[in-house]
Amino acid sequence: MSEIKIIPLGGVRENGKNMYVVEVDELIFVLDCGLIYPDNELLGIDIVIPDFTYLEQNKNRIAGIFLSHGHEDAVGALPYFLENIDAPVFGTELTIELAKISVKSTGLNPKFDNYHVINEKTEIEFDNVTVKFFRTTHSIPDSVAICLDTTDGTIVYTGDFKFDQSASEMYKTDFAAISQIGQKNVLALLSDSSDAESYVENVSDMKVTEEIIDTFNNAEGRVIVSCVASNVMRIQQVFDAAYQTKRKIFMTGTKLVQVVDTAINLGKLILPSKNVIVTQKSLDQYQDDELVILETGQSGEPFEALQRMSKNKHKQVNIQDGDLVYITTTPSTAMEKVVARTKNMIYSAGGSVKEISDTFKVSGHATPNDLKLLMNLLNPTFFIPVQGDYRLQAAHAELAHEVGIPFKNIFIPGKGDVIEYKDGRMRMSGQVPAGNVLIDGIGVGDIGNIVLRDRKLLADDGVFIVVVTISRRQGRIVSGPEIISRGFVYMKASEDLIKESTEITKKVVEDNLENKDFEWSTLKQEIRDSLSRYLFDQTKRRPVILPIIMEASSYLKK
Template identity: 60%
Template structure:
């Protein structure tokens, strides 16, 4: 009897961080190993990766990591696992090349070499499981869906995909291969849900190119293109449009330089002319009418870089009168406020803004019709929506009901949920939970930032800090000097003298009370000061600053002898 478990370790009820474990008997097959970029409330956090505890505890059972494409939401977490657990990694040529860039940039994983290049014709035999692949259309070449053929049926994971009938050969979906997979039993379909709420057809890549070309043709000044470094399809369109309109391209970020050079080397990006790319140091040799700056920002995030350009803080570019900022990426709903703020800053600097998303519905992900077409080609017994927030997973589930999949056969998993196959009843069912969640990366720290630290950061950002410094002589049970109080980001000291004086009296009273106590304890003293000040300051200001008591001890008799 075959033991089969499906575990969502990331990528469900959230955007990004895709990671799914398919357990068959003693082997674990991991589909994607991604990260996500933090929301605004995760102050100071660089990236977020899945909790890797379950995989670390079962590393000896992992047959391999299988990557669907080369975006950060599918490959970004690799360095944090491969350094200690060097399991084989499989992906298409470009996906592996980008995964190598990710691991080589991290000192923990730069020695890892166990990469295996596969394509849509590859079949990998792992005994009772074989893994095969099929071409899909996404915003990056080499995107692959994958099929895990088990004794109880096929498990199909789509990865990021959409259907585009006008896609170039490099990006075309292999519809006949997908239909052929559907001729055999598909037990479960793990399907991309990121664009499941959209019912209208998204714009074709040809329509998007025409839009970019028109913008380049009719703008007379400098153009700053903001995009995602790993969106190879969009970068190719920008290159083509620049060449067609007599412009040169300047790459302004290290991320985009590495990715573009890698894609050119592997022939996934084609330069229309040899002199199209101009180095940043030679940018001044170009007139505004022949200049296109391609900006992706750190880790592919262009908005913060655009804000720096608009406020003269960017290392290379300052937005000025006559500049067009052309936003070619579709941002998530969570980023809409930041987008509006960025646009405002650009207009204040004298530039203007044009965004593809304002006029065209562009996405690298399947809409409702595409999702239903995939279901009808594969005929899955069970549908498992993945890759999206809950409302998107639910929209995909409803699309499944419309094509005839019973509601009882559709699961919307949470992080760590286990779906198991019952060999006797021949059904898939919810069977428990494993530890799963977020691991936050801050600088070189991995997982050392928790809810308490984030709470303190939020308090510091919103209400500031209040420091009380007191010097005591514990043997004489007295305060040597009056408390010194300082605040940053809380109140302006010079205009809040009454508040500061009353706070000082409260600190004096609290410290003296602890000194008079027969069972003196340093921890109790600091906590009492913290509690009393917290209550008092909130009553007076309705704010809760981080309170930091600093208690110093001296022995006055010893000081006099010295």
Template identity: 55%
Template sequence: MSDQIRIIPFGGVRENGKNMYALEVNEDIFILDCGLKYPENELLGIDVVIPDWNYLREHADQIVGVFLTHGHADAIGALPYFVSEFDVPVFGSKLTIELAKINVEGDPKAKKFNDFHVVDADTEIDFGVETVSFFKTTHTIPESLGIAVKTPLGQVVYTGDFKFDQTAAPFYQTDLARLGEIGKAGVVALVSDSAGAEQYGSPATEKQIGDFVQDQFAGHEGRIIVASVASNILRIQQIFNAAAATARRVVLMGHDLEKIVRTAMRLNKLELPVEDLLVTPKEMKQLSPEETVILATGRMGEPIKALQRMATGEDRYIRISEGDLVLITTTPSHAMETNVAKTRDLIFRTGAHVEAIADSLRSSGHGAPSDLQLMLNFMHPDYFIPIQGEYRVLNRHAQLAKETGIPADHIFITQRGDSLIYDGDVPMHLAESIEVGNTMIDGIGVGDIGNIVLRDRKILSEDGIFIAVVTIDRKKKKIIAQPKITSRGFVYVKASRDLMHEASELVTKAVQNNLDNKEFDWGHLKQDVREQLGRYLFDQTKRHPVILPVIMEVNQHAHRPRGKRSDKQATE
């Protein structure tokens, strides 16, 4: 049997986040990252979205392990759900593993999992035919690693999130010599981060960003409130440094921040410039405004939500007021820009001042076009697969690859479930794809929210609900109580008496027609009420509310309800 490589993206292509890629080498499957993404606005009520791994369930005995590049949610966020199903080892740098453990321990189904293995840039893991090694990369979190899998057909390299920064601190530096060694050994396929492909101009170095933060702190005499993503360890270090340099103390606000900060400090990846830098919310009351820095963090959009609560007085500890400086250190995605603009407006109404790093400097943890081309030139891959970004971003990265000399037919812009196959004889090509959807997490529910439920939620949010309750005696074929009509989020009832009356008459007629029918059927009755009400309400209002008929049956002789209800079927 000849050797074969197959690369399958389970997420991270034509979308932001949810990085997860399967590399099949003959009968072995290597999982590269296991991330989640936070939902866009149309996924009403959904907490997070993780990859769908039905294909992996069918090939569970072939999975060698999970290999993590860094400790952000887009790389490790889905791990608790994965290890609760697949008992396979997980590999990553020390900090990445510690952050992964925090994630896993917080999940009831996964908290007993403990098959973690710490690796570094000097680690090589021999799996027989394949060897996995790692290389240092620069990102906004320490100990980020790229992954190189040596196969009989050549190396497959996965960069993870990366950029090049000549001013990076030791924990963040890229090992350029190691990149050269990997490229010299021959790379059959490069799977590379594309998130910064649309950036323009020269990006700011982290030293420039650190200086900017310190200048903002030094130039303000009042209280400072900073919004940052909890897992951006580099940004948090810059905030600590600026606070210490301006004789301020820092209050940590955010559900995840305390654990992440303490973990990074324990591993010496985050340093306190002065011992008493951190104070509790209660101790903050003893500080003057010019001594105070409030660090609000959380997941991707949570720092912005925290600022909104502070601006509107909903936060129980902090209220933004006149004289405050609010410093936004997160770079919003396109989906978040409107929300950030509204938040800034709320803050300005309080009399506070707002500054954002993105207004003055172009900051990103992802490589600019020149960085992406530099990585391509280090690796000289035979085939190139851009990942991590929406289609236009992947397409831009593909154009950058062509400029470095990679032929167009050796570049693959993939979508979830695509299978790229290479056997050494036939050029890499797209084979039959597998079905890979999204698995949506809502509370404790994993994958139990589908398109129908989301559709109903969207309708409810836009057009509301319309409920008709009718009591019947099926044996006597008559309606015992006239329909009771209720609506929520549809129309103002008191101002729509005629509409409600006509709807009641229509329901009465539809129910009685079904009662008079010799072949009475509950399903047909409820569907008939829904259809007739739906047509009437749309004609009158041009809206499509969720229509919920509730039909109750009683036996007048027994004077006891028989409990026939249609709530469940009405939403199906």
């Protein structure tokens, strides 16, 4: 028997940032390496990735990174992982190409080239583990589930998936493979929980294509389609609908063009006509009712780009009277305020908005009936719901119990929890370092809670700067105090407050100058404390107070 550990480093109690570690004896298998986009509280943060500390400590044991699909919640953290860990990367053809784009875009490890293309028939043998795959349906082609065959049974990780009986050949789920795996011993199932609470079934993608065609036919002007760049299925549907309604497509954004070119070159995205795509220079040659603008933005939710279009600040296309903005992505609940603000801006600019979610339930993730069907087909001994907030994991656990898996065999882990299988029993056995690493520009992990707190204070209450020049030798103030306020109060309308703040600062400095051996840090802290008490008493706000104390370098006469 083997010693097996399953450790989520991301993707649990959150929607994204998938990363799961499976240890079989001395070998470590990493399943997905994704990121998540920050919520509004993480001011200035670009992306959030898993904490790789545990894997860095055990990098010599890593057999490989196995990717389920090409979305950023599965491959987006790969550049940062590969910066310090040299391990082979396995994925399907499109997934590997999108992973390469992600790695190259950061410039962190441009020489890395240890990629291995697999398909649903590939079997990779290690000492006591065989890694296999089966095809799944998602909103991007070449999606697969990952199976680790061990001496104690198979561990199955679904990745993001759904079932669609009318899916095209490129997106079909391999139900025969699932059934064959289920006839053997499935030790544990790690399954996507993103839509475990849904009471409405997903419509087929064939119905979605029909809806997009109908929307294009009825639009009297330009249609600006908003979707995620890596949602290749939706892009294919837009291409097909544009061709059938005799419209031309203009694509904005470098990321979108990269994804589309890659998918076309691999045969994963089929152009219905070579002339369906037009350049920006040729837009004036067509009437408004002959155009589709495909906008994806630069991140997971393309609403920032739509806002720029509404304010006439987009580099390529701006919203004009008669435009229909067609939102074909389903925004996360965290984006509700952003969506509402964006829609208001679009209407103010003369456009109108239609959301595909107003008509259909559209998702790339399995609903409860799909989830229960998968569990019945695989019949796992143990079940671990992943990919979703805690309430979604808990809802998925209830579904597992409904199909006959006892609660004692269901584990709802948090990040870093170790689920250990030993001597025929599975149990929680401890924790490893885990959490969020914040990426801000080129900074990786150098933004912590203190910096975020200061950013929030600056955003909420502004900054209050005090500048004083002193002569320690003469024991007096040479210049100042001078007050500068940004984002706190309007100085011309707050003369009394500024005057009193000046006097408070002056007194604190003079009191400290009476002792020529005073500490600079003590002086600055006393200024902060005195001004903080006064400013809060007067305004009920706490700005960031920055005392700047300079010492005169030359002797000045009184």
